[in-house]
Amino acid sequence: MTDDPTNxxxxxxxxxxxxxxxxxxxxxxxxxxxxxxxxxxxxxxSYRVAQQIVRDAQTGNLDYAIVDEDAVAxxxxxxxxxxxxxxxxxxxxSFIRRFxxxxxxxxxxxxxxxxxxxxxxxxxxxxxxxxxxIYVGERRDVLRRVGGALRLARRDVRLDHAILxxxxxxxxx
Amino acid sequence: xxxxxxxKPATRKTAANGARGWVDEKRxxxxxxxxxxxxxxxxxxxxxxxxxxxxxAHESEIPAPGDYVVRTLGSAPVIVVRxxxxxxxxxxxxxxxxxxxxxxxxxxxxxHFVCPYHGWSYEHDGRLITTTFDRHFPDGTDFSQLHLIxxxxxxxxxxxxFGSWNPDVIDLPRHxxxxxxxxxxxxxxxxxxxxxxxxxxxWRVKANWKVGALNFIGDSxxxxxxxxxxxxLDPLRAASKGLAKVADESFQVFTxxxxxxxxxxxxxxxxxxxxxxxxPELERLYEQxxxxxxxxxxxxxxxxxxxxxxxxxxxxxxxxxxxxxVILRLWHPISGTEMEVLSWVFCEREASAGYKERVxxxxxxxFGAAGLFEQDDMELWASGADASNNRIAKQFPWGxxxxxxxxxxxxxxxxxxxxxxxxxxxxxxxxxxxxxxDKMMRANA
Numbered sequence: 001m002t003d004d005p006t007n008x009x010x011x012x013x014x015x016x017x018x019x020x021x022x023x024x025x026x027x028x029x030x031x032x033x034x035x036x037x038x039x040x041x042x043x044x045x046s047y048r049v050a051q052q053i054v055r056d057a058q059t060g061n062l063d064y065a066i067v068d069e070d071a072v073a074x075x076x077x078x079x080x081x082x083x084x085x086x087x088x089x090x091x092x093x094s095f096i097r098r099f100x101x102x103x104x105x106x107x108x109x110x111x112x113x114x115x116x117x118x119x120x121x122x123x124x125x126x127x128x129x130x131x132x133x134i135y136v137g138e139r140r141d142v143l144r145r146v147g148g149a150l151r152l153a154r155r156d157v158r159l160d161h162a163i164l165x166x167x168x169x170x171x172x173x
Numbered sequence: 174x175x176x177x178x179x180x181k182p183a184t185r186k187t188a189a190n191g192a193r194g195w196v197d198e199k200r201x202x203x204x205x206x207x208x209x210x211x212x213x214x215x216x217x218x219x220x221x222x223x224x225x226x227x228x229x230a231h232e233s234e235i236p237a238p239g240d241y242v243v244r245t246l247g248s249a250p251v252i253v254v255r256x257x258x259x260x261x262x263x264x265x266x267x268x269x270x271x272x273x274x275x276x277x278x279x280x281x282x283x284x285h286f287v288c289p290y291h292g293w294s295y296e297h298d299g300r301l302i303t304t305t306f307d308r309h310f311p312d313g314t315d316f317s318q319l320h321l322i323x324x325x326x327x328x329x330x331x332x333x334x335f336g337s338w339n340p341d342v343i344d345l346p347r348h349x350x351x352x353x354x355x356x357x358x359x360x361x362x363x364x365x366x367x368x369x370x371x372x373x374x375x376w377r378v379k380a381n382w383k384v385g386a387l388n389f390i391g392d393s394x395x396x397x398x399x400x401x402x403x404x405x406l407d408p409l410r411a412a413s414k415g416l417a418k419v420a421d422e423s424f425q426v427f428t429x430x431x432x433x434x435x436x437x438x439x440x441x442x443x444x445x446x447x448x449x450x451x452x453p454e455l456e457r458l459y460e461q462x463x464x465x466x467x468x469x470x471x472x473x474x475x476x477x478x479x480x481x482x483x484x485x486x487x488x489x490x491x492x493x494x495x496x497x498x499v500i501l502r503l504w505h506p507i508s509g510t511e512m513e514v515l516s517w518v519f520c521e522r523e524a525s526a527g528y529k530e531r532v533x534x535x536x537x538x539x540f541g542a543a544g545l546f547e548q549d550d551m552e553l554w555a556s557g558a559d560a561s562n563n564r565i566a567k568q569f570p571w572g573x574x575x576x577x578x579x580x581x582x583x584x585x586x587x588x589x590x591x592x593x594x595x596x597x598x599x600x601x602x603x604x605x606x607x608x609x610x611d612k613m614m615r616a617n618a
Contacts, residue, residue, distance in 0.1 A: 051542060053372040054279045062280075064371045066542040068534050076406050080545060086402035089548035128379065128555040162279065163513065164376035167551030169543035 010105045010114065018105045018116055018143060021150045026098040029172055034082040037172075038075060042144055042153040047074045049137075049157040049173060051164060063158050066169065081170055089170035095125035095132070096171060105143075112145040113153070120157070120173055124166060133166040135159060137173060196611035201577045201600075202570035203607050208381040209562040213614075214509040220617035221483055221610070222247040223338045226348050228485040228503050229253050229263060231517065232332040233368035239282045239297065245505055245513075246336050251324055252276050252286065253334060256297035261329065263336045264299040264321035275321075280372065286321075299323050331360035332367060333485075333501075351590035352432035355479060358467040359489055359499050363458040365522035367499065370533040373515040374542035380554035382484050382512040383610065385504035388550065389478045389486030391425045391435030391602035394575070399553055403545040419475065423597035427583075428590065431482030431609040433602040437475045449473045452495040452528065455521050466588035482609060488540060496528065498536030510558045516541055576604030 299321035
């Protein structure tokens, strides 16, 4: 097994395992299997989502958080949308479909971590938005091997939106 | 039973006969047209938005000379900029030549504004510097007339910058009137005042702008049903800290200029000079800065929601134990059934960096573009507009009946200005807002 220099010296077997992890994780979210999804997170997970304010190209856009959660807050956020009695935004449940692509893993800071960039495109439909909406963004994840299995330790999502076009975000990216 | 039948199937008030108004004062009802109609929306520009003060930005968003943000004032894009001498100017973001946007970014820093199309350039205050082809203009051209189209009135209060397209609008302090006393307690309570902590969260929602204003001026009745999620999961652990309880002296207030608020108090009492849910590092600054009555406003405050007429709202809520986030909210109208929301988190400039960071994160966790409270509001507001914007539903008004018994008996206070209504969980302030809106829509017909 040789490292592939085009994907940041991640061994092929690691590359495949990371791909499998990202697809499984997206599928669990698509099917609202939140408990199983939460099981894929490390105990110290952090989760941030940003939108952007448009600035000149010389300066570059500024991204700023709309969600910035530690493990406890993320679990509370998920608990709200997971329980039909505790949410109107997700009851009835939105049509949600995640498309994860362009992922590029690299070795992370420590031997058991990978930094993974990916693109994400999320379709959302509701009775109040019958035509549907698409969120597009870039994710920077940190995956960590815990007890032999990959876990999500950090997710940083930068949405390619200056204005969010469907009320507010009740979706996990 | 009031409000169970059509009010006027044959005489539906449309924009064309709007002089009669949309509000049924006796029955506590409001014509649904007011909340869905694009005709009413267009009339609002003529009769309200182009006549009064509208919010633009906070001074802390443009701290240095040349700093600008682009905002929408009524229907038009505007550059709000700080000039070299510190003065704040607001001009239409459109070149006098062929209309191109001078700033195509939403924020930045610029020494001048140079039109990317033909190179016309302007000073921060809007004066034309050059067209680059001045020599080809007719002799005697007065280039000073080719100033950017200025917002004729720009004034600040507690760092809150307002503009008006009406050159004859009353001064901002008079417009804010008695409500200044309440604004001071949230935007001017320390010597250095408040600052914006991050750019505004921005989203659109398919609901009329007035639904936002009504929700924030005082919709205590929606809290438990709409926000059952965060109230049950209680991310602030408010219930265990007794923060969910509301004292009887909680009240709603409405002032003559159309501004109002709802203040919910914690039960119990606190000794003089102490505060029940603020942070000690800031309390001593409140003691230095605020008048005694304003300090009393804060001592046992749980949460305040308020609205500056027409569409600038704010909420101060618990961000964590001893932490309070002030959130400012602009409900910018896009159509009869859509608005764009801008939402800023504020904090005292004197606060520590760590406090600011916590307040920012907790502020938008609850009220922001992914807010745990906000997400359910937006869903239900959009659903209300969706279901109301049709010929059948529009024959049936929206109800504000729980205002009526209380509007008849406002209290006055020797400490706090305005008409005060108790208890705080009626629709008194909301219906006052609609009456004020209706009065302006009729008066300016």
